[in-house]
Amino acid sequence: MNSLTLILSPEQIATLGATYASYTQSPPPHATLRLKVDGLSITAYKSGKVLFQGKGIEDFIQKNHLEQSIDATSKKALEDSTLPEGFATWSVIGSDEVGNGAYFGPLTVAAAYVSKENIATLKAMGVRDSKDMTDDQIKALVPKIKEAVPYKLLTLWPEKYNEVRQVKNLNEMKALLHNQALRLLTEKLAPETPEAYLIDQFCKPDLYYRYLKGQDLVDKKKTYFITKGESHHIAVAAASMIARCAFLDGLDSLSAEYGYELPSGAGANVDKAAATILKHGGMELLGKVAKLHFANTEKAKKLL
Structure with a gap:
């Protein structure tokens, strides 16, 4: 675009x-x-x-x-992607990311493999769209998901995120992380192979592959993209919950390490927290806990 x-x-x-x-x-x-x-x-x-x-x-x-x-x-x-009939019953590796809209905390990407034999098990556990669940519910359920299905989790911490952001835009970063998670999980599963890959769509497929030029890819013929992927296959729902839990744990970890309560999201309370960190530790400290390219950085400077 x-x-x-x-x-x-x-x-x-x-x-x-x-x-x-x-x-x-x-x-x-x-x-x-x-x-x-x-x-x-x-x-x-x-x-x-x-x-x-x-x-x-x-x-x-x-x-x-x-x-x-x-x-x-x-x-x-x-949103022009479509899935084959009966896709929800296939053995699929799904991937999703969390944290790209939050100022504080890491960007997390997870891939999860749910075989057709495991679909009913995850549904019985209560795996569904993480947006319909509280953080406590997600934290309680994710350890059970990790025991039930193979997965791969990648965490990009703010300090590294800000470094990479100097040369890559957010969607390019997400594409690289999704692809890496999918590849590593595929290698972990071998010799078993999924029937398909489903990526929770964040950009058009042609742009996704443009970002990955020169990278090793999973099978493009078996790869699908669709928005709200968690409603189309439970593998994406499982990946989303794993990524969400990792983001929340990362937020808690950074809060404990640096001694500041780091709220989620990008609202006015986030601006105030960022201003406090700027006042005491400057941009160097803020860069360790926040994604500096967000508009919140300039808002925090104005609050000072």
Whole structure:
């Protein structure tokens, strides 16, 4: 996706202008705002239309919580994957990530293999969409999932995340982690092989494979992408719960190590916590617990 036009409210445009004040440029005729952020050009017009051009559009939209402004046509482009009939009964390796929308804590990616013989077992255990469960429920259930099915978990801690983020956008990072988790779990299963791979879709498949150019891949012919993957196969639900538990444990671990309560998410309470850390430890300390490219960093500086 090299260009995208959204309709944003005056408040949303004003928020972008305030958040990225240091990235403003002179707007063209009929425009009210022009931003240049890491190779991405953003132009807001008086009509409310906002044109995004360049690299990292999906990354920027996700980071600034603008997904709800994407129109039906653009959403369909991201949700056009289909699965074969009876897919939910197949033996599948599913993968999902957690933490990409949270300012504090790691980015975690998990892959889980659920054979057709194990599907009923996981359903009986209560494995389902982790968004419908409390954190305590997830933490209680994940050890049982880990005993029941093979899995692979990868954790990218904030300090390393910020280093990699200098040269790769968020979706590229996620693609590399998903692919690595899928490959490592496939190797672990050998000689048994899954009937398919299902990735909880975060970008279009052609873009995913573009990010992975030169990398060893799992079988592309057996790989599927779909949004809300946890509702299409229990393997993705299991992977999502494993990744969620690892993210929560990572958040707790960082809080204990550095002595600050690190809330999840990216709201106002996160800005205040970041400002406190900035005040006492500066950007060096903040970079050990937070994803610095989020808008929360600039908001925390303003709070100081």
